[in-house]
Amino acid sequence: MNNGEIKEIALKQSAEDIGCQAHDFLSDKNVIVPFCLGKNARKYYKEPIICNFVSYGSNIVVATTKDVSDLVKEYIGKFEFYHCFETPNMHWLNDRLLERGHKVCFMAEYYLPDVNKIPDAECLYETHILVQEDFKNLYLPEWSNALCKDRSHLDMLGIGAYDNGRLIGFAACSADCDEMWQIGIDVLPEYRQKGIASALTSKLAKEILNRGKVPFYCSAWSNIRSARNAAKSGFIPAWVEMTVKPADVVDEMNS
Template sequence: MKEDIIYKVKDQLAKDYNCSIEDFNNKDNLITDIAEVKGSRKYTDDKEIIKILIFNGKLVISADKSIKEWCKENLLNIPGEWMFLYSVLRKIDKKINEFGYEIDNTHHYYLPKENNELVNENYKLKWFEEDEILQFKGDNRFDEAFAFNKNYPDVLAVAAVDDNDNILGMAGASKDSDIMWQIGINVMKEANGKGIASTIVRAVKNEILKRDKVPFYGTVESHIISQKVALKSGFYPVFAEIKFKKIKISKEDK
């Protein structure tokens, strides 16, 4: 199963970064022309000028022609494992500021290594399909579980509930592409430390696998608790990305 999932993820990342699956079979850094390939993941409606991926130590950059030569000269020789050094990120951010963009965040992502059995706990699981998830729109308790974004719609969720049907935690899955569904998680403060997070993440992961999709889990470097949830839920780290966004200019700055 693990090898099949890796192949599907390579196929997805090849679409995202305008390269081929075979490009991931070596560790030579690569730069491509940025393009919106059919089937690629889309997280913003703004024009993108750069995307950066680290996969198994390999650096892949997709860049607009306006910044491609700069990337070749300044980034292509940096080992992928050192791309998240602050000195490197600062250099990238300073350059893309010239084009009206900035680094949004750095995420690393986890893939499933096994289909874990659920752990019996003192709470029930309640499932929600795509249409049923809409009832939670605007509910700030679930800001990580659900995105409510047309580019990556929420398609599946599971909640841990107590005997009175009160929600203790919610794990949701967004359809980031036809291949890959991303998991987000929220646990209520009063339910922290009870193992709810790993149980519901594992539950939604197993359900996604049953639907022949690839579940994946992302978090930032400083979120140690989230990383522990991923590992406890049967995931392991595989790739990382730098995300960018347009700089928003306030009225005061105009």
């Protein structure tokens, strides 16, 4: 699988996630479509979703419900598309959304692998490939980025690093969509800054590609440690998203 094929798969998945066409993300003009969560959308997307802003770097595509479509149109026409994902401009949108009972909720940056840059990184510790049946005793707080107990049936594959038989680092992937598996990584605090995270992430990325799936990675913009790991593991920024949800849903998350 080459980089072009990987991007094409990602574009099609993003289109399925919000209800647009894959080529919409490549236009030099902004696009607004009615929000429609496809039947093959990423498994962790949960309605209600009022609107979702997505950019692959050429424009902004927004899938929106009717009740805020006028705000969305005004917002993306008022500011450069890349400024729509940041403050202070985002406050313009959020203030107006609040009047209608909604708030900006999730913001994230997504990464895809550059198949020519995934390193053959050696881990300082012994590593082993793990499969679903090996995960049953690993749904613990220390591995909460690698595994998700609520969606355990989607956790497909992992690579663990061991120090004298003790699991000290763990990368795993979730089959969040049919052709793309998302990587999460955890390393115990006392073992960080030793290249374990990037070694496990890059090894897992290759294992995923060998199985004919596209590995992808997600981080908050402020999570520098995670972003550095993505870069060291051969992943490059591919797209960004900003999701709007009802205010009571956001407030519940903060309670």
